Amino acid sequence: MWADLLVEEILKTRAPGGQVVNDAWSPSGYAHIGSLKGVVLHDAVTRGLRDRGAPVRFIYGFDDYDPFDGTPSYLDTERFAPYLGMPLCTVPSPEPGAASYGEFFGRRFVEDFHRLGCRPEVYWGSALYRSGRMNEAIRRVLDRAGEILEIDREISGSQRTERHPLQVICESCGKIATTMITGWDGREVTYECRAEKVAWAAGCGQGGRRSPFDGASKLIYRVEWAAKWWVLGVTVEGAGKDHFTRGGSHDTASAVAERIFGYPTPFPIPYEFLLIGGAKMAGSTGKGVLARDLLEILRPELARFLMVRPHYREQKNFDPGGETIPRLYDEYDRAVRAFRGEIDEPELARTFVYAFIDEARPQAYRPRFGKVATLLQIPSVDLEAAVAEEKGAPLSAADREELAERTADARRWLSHYAPEAYKIEVQATLPPAAATLTAAQQGFLEALAQALASAEWRGPAVHNQIHELKNARGLSPQQAFGAIYRAFLGKESGPQAGWLLAALDRDFVLERLRQASAQRTAS
RNA sequence: GGGCCGUUAGCUCAGCAGGCAGAGCAGGGGCCUCUUAAGCCUCGUGUCGGGGGUUCGAGUCCCUCACGGCCCUCCA
Incomplete structure (x- = not known):
């Protein structure tokens, strides 16, 4: 687990005293996903240090003394135009409830990362400057301005x-x-x-x-970074790889820290970007994936897991389409089981330690996501009952809560991201795919219509009927079930056919079976 | 041009403090009177991108090449 290795390295190379982990962000709009990754990464390292018994503080700064340099697309350009160039803390808040623009977006972001289980001590750049804590740094920087200019040119x-x-x-x-x-x-x-x-x-x-x-x-930014390390006593601070390019802002800040302030560069953690659907995109332009967007797609546990699971130097491209979300869910569940010692996956167990939001929460029964998504689409299924049966015991309150989360996620996945193959939808009219039925399949459906006219209208009974007829007519399962799915769903496969049909109106089923069997086929 | 990262089973990826190639999914086989998306059991010889090198031994370290992604404008 990368966080364990980092923690080890920090403890080995840094002073044995307490560690101060710092991260910061300029609240110029809604935070985008990368800023969130930054918080999670620093929080993970903090958690790891704490886990090892090292004294550690995690502080998080909002650089609301930075200038307001552009109006995001989701705000009224004209309204904010007069404030361009002012510090974010003196620009009015876009909505009531905050003293300034910077505070508004800062607070929104705090809400976001709290949901991910990150609770750093928050500080504000405006307060840092106004309180005078930066005074000595400012004096020194002014006195040695020439040297800093030299450093800037050199680096x-x-x-x-x-x-x-x-x-x-x-x-x-x-x-x-x-x-x-x-x-x-x-x-x-x-x-x-x-x-x-x-x-x-x-x-x-x-x-x-x-x-x-x-x-x-x-x-200015690069010098301020160094000054804050010195003033706040920062010992660990990462940043995105854009800052870590050779000759980039981190190089300059390091040189300023060491030469001007005589302060060692904090343990650096240059991390890769998290892409969503292949794109990165900046928050200030209002385009792209905001932190809260991700939290719309994934519940906090999974969002955090997504950011903690890959090595921090590895670029991860998260594409919510396809099977990504079910896979992520499964992987998270495996991490939970590994943590509980149910499977032997030490790496995953450690990953869970860094990923969990609430350690106690995963005690709840965790029905597989894909299964929930499937059962959800069959009207006759009582989800809680089905899951209780699988569990082999009544659901606890926590189990029910967990199931409710999964159900909500599954609904969202099915309506926005799931491939068509995972969606079960009984077609209102005979699907075109029914035209490809063979004569044998049509005969089977016709016989099925007759048998079901009087059969008990329950899943198991219908299921047995299907199997009996299938056997009697010497059809393969593919042929028999495929015929049913094509007639009702327009697809080759689907959920258990007996239960599917029993969930529908009997007359509708009989009518559809007759239509499908009577249709002229191409062959 | 410089930097970082990636290239491992059909797909998505683990494995990287060097020691007989792994998981999930898909797929094959089997069980549950019933293979059809619920449960369970079982099956994985793939030039670990190519080429050099270090080593008793290299996906795992070093060099190099190729392809791909991203970053070098205060955007993580």
């Missing part, structure tokens, strides 16, 4: 000419993305708010002089 080949790696909030217009610092005297900075500094927001053209401390300014 990333950046052509950045802006000397001060700091952005101050314009006192006139409140924007932070548009300002340029022109001087630093050890107490205050002078700045200009420029109309064309960035393409997506216009500065007011004013300038001024102010103290950069206590929330008046924010470090």
Whole structure:
């Protein structure tokens, strides 16, 4: 299990004291799936460290001092246009109930990752700056701006000419993305708010002089990353591979951390992307898969399992279509059984340790997902009774809850993602596929109609009738059952035929059997 | 151009601190009076992408090539 190996490596290479695991995200819209993967990954590592008895804190930052740099597609562009360039914490919330835009989306995301069992200590960038905790870092960065510019050029080949790696909030217009610092005297900075500094927001053209401390300014991204490590004492922090490219933001942040702050780079965890249906897509554009979208597709247990199961360096492409979801369900159930010691799969058992939301929950009886999906589609089946029979004991409250979850998931799967072959739908009229019936099959159906006219209208009785006639007429199971499925479902196979027919209206069944047997066949 | 990852049974993938190739699904066979999507038992010789190398021994380490995916713009 990769998380175990990481934990081991962390304990081996980091100071024996407590670990501080950090992750952060800029709340510029609804979080997308990758941000969620980040939280889960850091939570897993935290869980692993805790499991080994190591003192550990997991902190999570919302970078709501970052500038608002674009309106997501699901919001009104015109309404938010005036706020472009301001810190996310001073942009109004799109809905009532939050003090700011950043807080609104931050809180939404907290809800999402809480559902996945991640409960880091949350902190806000705005509070970090306003409280003065970043002051010393800001001072140091301003004093050594030249060195940082050098580091930037050396590591990333950046052509950045802006000397001060700091952005101050314009006192006139409140924007932070548009300002340029022109001087630093050890107490205050002078700045200009420029109309064309960035393409997506216009500065007011004013300038001024102010103290950069206590929330008046924010470090630029790469430098801020290093500063936060230092200020918060971070010892473990991963990021997506986009940050870990050579000369990328992580390289720069590491160099700044070590050379400017004299602080060792936290244990790095560069992780691969989770693709959904082959696409990644960004949250700020509003396109693509949001964290909450995934939670619409998969219940929290499975969503977390999906992110924890593959090696963190492995790119995973999750395509909810086909048999992906039933397979994921089966795999999760196997992990549960492995954890309980029912099957010998140590790797899976460990995976479960990192995947579970609520350790106690999986004690419930777990009927196979595919089976639930099938039974669900046969009207006569009492799901709870059927599952209780399989279990061999009455269902507990937890069993029923589990079954209800699965039933809801199965319904969703069937209506949105399941291949046609898994859908059982009795056709309202004789399906075209019935035209391919052979004479022998038609004879069989005709005889079946006669026999069923007076048979007991229950699954087992109908089932026996089918078998008797099949045997009497020397038909293979394929021929006999295939004929029934074609006549009713328009397909080659289906659920147990006796129960299927008994679930339907008798007259309807008899009529359909006669239609199918009377139809002229191509052959 | 640089980086990361992938290429293992028909399909989806495990296996990667080197030691006789695995699972699930599909498929074959069998049981439950009944093979037809519920349950149970049983069956897996595949150039582990190609080629070198290290080793007593390599999917498992090193080099190299090919194909595929993604990333290098503050998007995980």
